[in-house]
Amino acid sequence: MGDRLGPYRAKRDFDATPEPAPAEAAGEDGARYVVQEHHARALHWDLRLEHEGTLASWAVPKGIPPDPARNHLAVRTEDHPLEYLEFHGDIPAGEYGAGTMRIWDRGTFELHKWRADEVMVTFHGERLQGKYVLFRTDGKNWMIHRMDPPQDADREPMPTRLEPMLARAGDLPREDGGWAYEVKWDGIRAIGYVEGGRLKLLSRNSNDITPRYPELRELGRALGAREAVLDGEVVAFGPDGKPSFQILQSRMHVVSDAAQRRFAASHPVAYVIFDLLFLDGHSLMGLPYDERRAALAELGLNGSNWQTPAHRTGDGAALLEATRAQGLEGVIAKRLDGTYAPGRRSQGWIKVKNIRRVEVVIGGWLGGEGGRAGRLGALVVGYHDEDGSLRYAGRVGTGFDDRELTRLGRLLAARARDTSPFAGRQPPKLTHFVEPDLVASVDFTQWTSARTLRQPSYKGLRDDVAAEDVRGEES
Numbered sequence: 318m319g320d321r322l323g324p325y326r327a328k329r330d331f332d333a334t335p336e337p338a339p340a341e342a343a344g345e346d347g348a349r350y351v352v353q354e355h356h357a358r359a360l361h362w363d364l365r366l367e368h369e370g371t372l373a374s375w376a377v378p379k380g381i382p383p384d385p386a387r388n389h390l391a392v393r394t395e396d397h398p399l400e401y402l403e404f405h406g407d408i409p410a411g412e413y414g415a416g417t418m419r420i421w422d423r424g425t426f427e428l429h430k431w432r433a434d435e436v437m438v439t440f441h442g443e444r445l446q447g448k449y450v451l452f453r454t455d456g457k458n459w460m461i462h463r464m465d466p467p468q469d470a471d472r473e474p475m476p477t478r479l480e481p482m483l484a485r486a487g488d489l490p491r492e493d494g495g496w497a498y499e500v501k502w503d504g505i506r507a508i509g510y511v512e513g514g515r516l517k518l519l520s521r522n523s524n525d526i527t528p529r530y531p532e533l534r535e536l537g538r539a540l541g542a543r544e545a546v547l548d549g550e551v552v553a554f555g556p557d558g559k560p561s562f563q564i565l566q567s568r569m570h571v572v573s574d575a576a577q578r579r580f581a582a583s584h585p586v587a588y589v590i591f592d593l594l595f596l597d598g599h600s601l602m603g604l605p606y607d608e609r610r611a612a613l614a615e616l617g618l619n620g621s622n623w624q625t626p627a628h629r630t631g632d633g634a635a636l637l638e639a640t641r642a643q644g645l646e647g648v649i650a651k652r653l654d655g656t657y658a659p660g661r662r663s664q665g666w667i668k669v670k671n672i673r674r675v676e677v678v679i680g681g682w683l684g685g686e687g688g689r690a691g692r693l694g695a696l697v698v699g700y701h702d703e704d705g706s707l708r709y710a711g712r713v714g715t716g717f718d719d720r721e722l723t724r725l726g727r728l729l730a731a732r733a734r735d736t737s738p739f740a741g742r743q744p745p746k747l748t749h750f751v752e753p754d755l756v757a758s759v760d761f762t763q764w765t766s767a768r769t770l771r772q773p774s775y776k777g778l779r780d781d782v783a784a785e786d787v788r789g790e791e792s
């Protein structure tokens with residue numbers, strides 16, 4: 318017995334760690350197990366099965382699979398003493414497996430098969446019920462597979478790609494009852510998919526933007542073994558404490574991991590979560606808004622880089638006035654009884670804005686005058702109409718700093734073309750035309766009667782919106 322626990326003992330200093338030292342005599346033979354959620358450097362779950370007087374152990378990075386459709390990796394680790402069945406607590410920094418360990422499940426199991434490369438059991442635990450097999454694939458690497466149907470018979474697979482529900486632009490609802498109000502954050506819309514303690518963040522056009530925001534990774538851990546699909550906005554805050562789309566924009570174009578980590582430290586973002594679309598095998602999208610929000614609130618997702626700000630029921634005018642006073646973008650009104658309609662611009666969500674903003678396609682540019690002679694003076698922009706033609710929507714000559722002018726100049730030069738991409742009304746004669754695949758955000762005051770932008774100001778390029786989807790809808 319002492320030999321089997323040799324590796325366990327060798328890795329630990331029992332004067333420093335609160336983990337149990339192996340007792341001299343092994344306990345009685347039985348069939349107990351424990352699953353510990355171990356918040357070590359990488360979150361994982363430790364499955365330990367009582368066998369021949371010790372605990373045979375596997376580290377399962379994504380947790381025990383609830384569904385036979387998906388096997389999870391399980392890495393065989395050293396046998397642990399039986400006393401470990403009860404262990405939970407903090408393993409000090411610097412010790413082996415440093416981090417918090419808590420008991421996720423425990424109970425007994427029936428043993429069906431125990432071979433050197435295959436173990437088959439049925440768990441009777443507080444959480445787990447059902448038959449599982451562990452089988453070795455390569456060296457220390459095993460897989461764990463659920464053999465029974467899912468414990469929850471109504472369980473649905475977690476969606477992997479949901480398009481966010483969109484709001485239409487408008488005024489505050491006249492009848493205040495029946496509506497909730499949220500602050501509209503000036504950021505990047507993102508759907509967060511969490512399972513096995515890992516977060517994946519997809520932008521509106523389903524680009525994986527997870528690597529861009531390393532500071533949000535810990536949100537996965539905060540949800541532990543739960544499966545969830547979250548809807549929210551990635552927001553960067555400026556030195557004045559207000560959302561800064563410019564800072565966010567600078568992060569969008571960072572390529573290297575090292576640079577992302579530097580930015581994450583100097584200009585961290587927050588994920589502002591405002592909806593819960595799926596939880597633990599069940600879609601919530603058919604539930605009314607207030608029930609989804611209640612389920613979201615129960616998750617308690619408020620961390621260093623993620624928040625679930627409360628919504629307000631009724632009196633949208635007061636919230637809109639507060640956002641105006643604080644220089645924020647506006648509010649979103651949401652019907653309390655409204656379901657979630659992915660990918661749809663719904664009547665049930667209305668954005669009411671202090672500042673108007675629209676996405677436009679860059680179809681050309683005009684040279685500057687004075688200090689900007691020979692360089693970019695104004696962007697020539699448009700949007701697509703119903704039949705997909707690009708319509709001229711005016712020129713944007715302010716809102717650039719020097720660096721952005723240089724960057725845009727380079728991007729536009731690479732896209733030069735001889736013919737106009739615009740259908741119908743044409744921009745000024747001296748326009749240099751470009752391939753219309755760059756999308757920019759622009760603030761403006763009003764649409765003119767000819768549907769061009771009055772007093773537009775450049776806010777930044779977007780890579781989360783495809784040019785062909787730009788329809789002149791305000792964001």
Ligand code: MN
Nearest residue numbers: 355363376414
């Ligand atoms: Mn562990």
